[in-house]
């Protein structure tokens with residue numbers, strides 16, 4: 343992704359060769375600011391406080407967090423593993439990245455661990471970029487087919503939360519097909535769900551699409567069904583934080599309701615799925631995926647920029663009203679038209695996933 347003409351990933355090794363730079367996503371869309379991670383605790387804080395977020399980027403940050411930890415204490419694999427794993431419960435990429443790092447590092451002599459950890463973390467990042475670009479190509483082919491069926495009119499795509507460049511190391515998952523199709527000259531337009539309570543759609547997806555020049559419109563979370571009933575959505579594409587072995591998909595809260603509305607209106611509902619986001623150990627997403635509950639202040643307050651440029655937070659609920667803040671929900675596989683993976687599009691079924699990733703399942 344290019345910001346002000348300069349190519350950026352969302353996480354990279356700093357010029358000193360050991361600290362790690364990230365974009366502080368809590369400051370977007372108002373400021374594009376980077377910040378430096380130098381310790382395990384800083385990496386854990388960046389994930390928990392959502393300076394970085396999105397399943398693939400959480401995994402990549404955890405991998406670098408392990409490298410930062412081992413630089414300080416080469417015997418600290420288990421402490422780093424436990425500290426990082428405790429940051430967020432739902433995105434399986436976190437555990438996937440930590441398991442991969444621990445497998446690679448624990449048999450090495452302590453003196454070799456830190457260097458090997460940096461190499462492995464860089465490999466996690468590079469692989470993420472390749473996976474997402476491939477998802478982009480497979481998904482763009484779907485968009486192209488729809489475009490051919492409605493010449494002279496834009497393809498209207500609805501997306502939820504931010505499964506874009508900012509949620510990954512580069513490209514995004516749900517937004518990768520959109521970027522690829524846009525670069526191929528396909529006429530398209532994106533409906534961006536605002537995605538309360540943290541507004542990742544309004545703040546992050548809209549910022550990304552805007553920076554890239556992709557036509558889009560921000561809508562509040564409950565508009566999607568109405569648009570679908572009136573023929574204004576051709577397809578939905580969302581991301582996923584964990585997909586079960588039978589194709590149930592867990593993503594940002596509200597995704598399930600969009601999938602239900604799409605099903606009722608006969609609109610294709612695709613989920614962009616990098617293979618590290620598959621949890622082969624579980625089948626029933628509703629019963630088995632832990633759903634993160636975050637602090638009530640995310641619901642009770644809104645933060646924004648005032649006309650004179652100050653960032654302010656205001657309360658929008660009555661004093662004393664209790665709040666519940668479920669951050670994710672599960673969309674059952676039967677509501678998912680297809681999974682767009684780095685190896686192609688498959689059915690959201692165990693057969694579909696095994697058809698593409700048999701050997702990965704066997705290796706888990």
Ligand SMILES: CSC[C@@H](O)[C@@H](O)C(=O)COP(=O)(O)O
Nearest residue numbers: 395396397505509515581582594
């Ligand atoms: C490619 S990212 C897929 C998901 O991680 C994304 O859709 C999402 O729900 C992110 O949630 P967040 O709470 O912002 O980390």
